[in-house]
Amino acid sequence: MADWSISHPRARKAHRCEMCRRVIGAGEVYKRGAGFDGTAWSWKECLHCEAVLRIYGLGDGEYNADSFEDWASDGDARDLSEARDMAGFRKQWRTKAGNLWPLPAPESPATSGGES
Numbered sequence: 001m002a003d004w005s006i007s008h009p010r011a012r013k014a015h016r017c018e019m020c021r022r023v024i025g026a027g028e029v030y031k032r033g034a035g036f037d038g039t040a041w042s043w044k045e046c047l048h049c050e051a052v053l054r055i056y057g058l059g060d061g062e063y064n065a066d067s068f069e070d071w072a073s074d075g076d077a078r079d080l081s082e083a084r085d086m087a088g089f090r091k092q093w094r095t096k097a098g099n100l101w102p103l104p105a106p107e108s109p110a111t112s113g114g115e116s
């Protein structure tokens with residue numbers, strides 16, 4: 001049985017998210033998994049991808065970059081908020097200006113209204 005652990009260190013240098021391939025900048029908190037199942041292994045993931053994983057339950061416990069690719073490209077969003085998160089993933093969570101998108105949130109943001 002694989003033995004593994006998850007931590008959320010603050011990056012001391014730039015890393016690359018293994019799911020969306022974006023650069024995790026120095027100073028950003030990211031998700032780090034490490035394990036040992038005969039050989040030592042580890043992976044790094046940005047908080048955006050971690051949120052997507054939690055909200056949309058990709059991969060049933062086991063997942064990799066392909067799980068995210070499939071999710072972001074199948075065009076089958078259940079609502080506006082998921083459609084937006086799919087687009088965010090494809091843009092590696094950066095706006096045109098180069099800023100990070102807000103973290104995906106489980107509920108639609110209050111600003112999405114239009115009814116009043």
Ligand SMILES: [Zn+2]
Binds near residue numbers: 022046047049
């Ligand atoms: Zn990512």
